[in-house]
Amino acid sequence: MQVMPHADEFIERDGFIADPLAELNAGQYGVLHKYKSRVLVILRGGCAINCRYCFRRHFPYADHHFGPAELEQLIELIQNDANINEVILSGGDPLMATDKQLDQLLTRLEQLPQLKRIRIHSRLPVVLPSRLTQELAHRLAASPLQAILVLHINHPQEISPALKQGLALWADAGITLLNQSVLLAQINADADVLTELCEALFAARVLPYYLHQLDQVAGASHFAVSDEVARALLHQLQVNLPGFLVPKLVREIAGEPSKTPL
Numbered sequence: 001m002q003v004m005p006h007a008d009e010f011i012e013r014d015g016f017i018a019d020p021l022a023e024l025n026a027g028q029y030g031v032l033h034k035y036k037s038r039v040l041v042i043l044r045g046g047c048a049i050n051c052r053y054c055f056r057r058h059f060p061y062a063d064h065h066f067g068p069a070e071l072e073q074l075i076e077l078i079q080n081d082a083n084i085n086e087v088i089l090s091g092g093d094p095l096m097a098t099d100k101q102l103d104q105l106l107t108r109l110e111q112l113p114q115l116k117r118i119r120i121h122s123r124l125p126v127v128l129p130s131r132l133t134q135e136l137a138h139r140l141a142a143s144p145l146q147a148i149l150v151l152h153i154n155h156p157q158e159i160s161p162a163l164k165q166g167l168a169l170w171a172d173a174g175i176t177l178l179n180q181s182v183l184l185a186q187i188n189a190d191a192d193v194l195t196e197l198c199e200a201l202f203a204a205r206v207l208p209y210y211l212h213q214l215d216q217v218a219g220a221s222h223f224a225v226s227d228e229v230a231r232a233l234l235h236q237l238q239v240n241l242p243g244f245l246v247p248k249l250v251r252e253i254a255g256e257p258s259k260t261p262l
């Protein structure tokens with residue numbers, strides 16, 4: 001249901017637009033600088049799967065190629081802004097890049113003393129757990145930058161034994177593992193499913209981080225859950241789980257300096 005096209009995608013609903021986070025004019029050179037201390041790199045345009053609710057489903061990746069020239073521009077941007085201390089690799093999916101390409105990028109970023117952290121946002125390990133290579137984990141662990149892998153897992157059934165094995169490799173190497181989910185009607189908008197997801201994540205050594213309200217992208221309105229239902233689900237999670245396993249329920253609002261808690 002998350003990846004198969006559905007006729008409901010043709011439903012036109014007010015407020016559901018092509019560029020819900022106003023990214024099309026915010027970025028340059030494959031780089032989005034939305035938040036004060038973090039800069040986001042659209043490292044690769046492709047993903048292992050095409051999630052039908054993806055807020056970048058209409059994003060013109062071809063115009064945001066990140067190559068050697070864009071890397072130099074990123075370095076310049078960071079050097080000219082002392083507030084930036086973290087680089088987020090996003091996409092598409094940054095783990096579509098090879099270990100060698102990631103190593104080369106890291107090597108350049110490590111030369112910038114103002115940087116503290118490198119964050120990789122990826123959904124790829126869910127469908128290709130073997131992408132969590134030991135080599136990449138050790139490369140990241142050896143970096144002076146603290147490395148964080150933020151997974152995108154929406155349902156406990158996505159956590160396979162093979163994924164758990166890959167995550168254990170990365171956790172053993174010392175990589176911080178977090179997860180963000182999107183609240184999706186008919187998939188995980190259910191207190192029992194979300195409770196099971198948070199428990200399964202922690203059993204796989206991953207901390208639940210964000211539960212996102214759906215970004216209102218055209219073609220995905222059938223996945224939307226009302227704020228009232230979302231808040232009721234959060235309340236139930238607070239009852240069912242210890243505080244450290246309750247993700248923050250947030251919405252991203254274009255132009256805001258951070259995510260907005262609900």
Ligand code: SF4
Nearest residue numbers: 047050051054092123
């Ligand atoms: S993996 Fe992420 S970026 Fe790729 S299609 Fe799914 S939601 Fe979009």
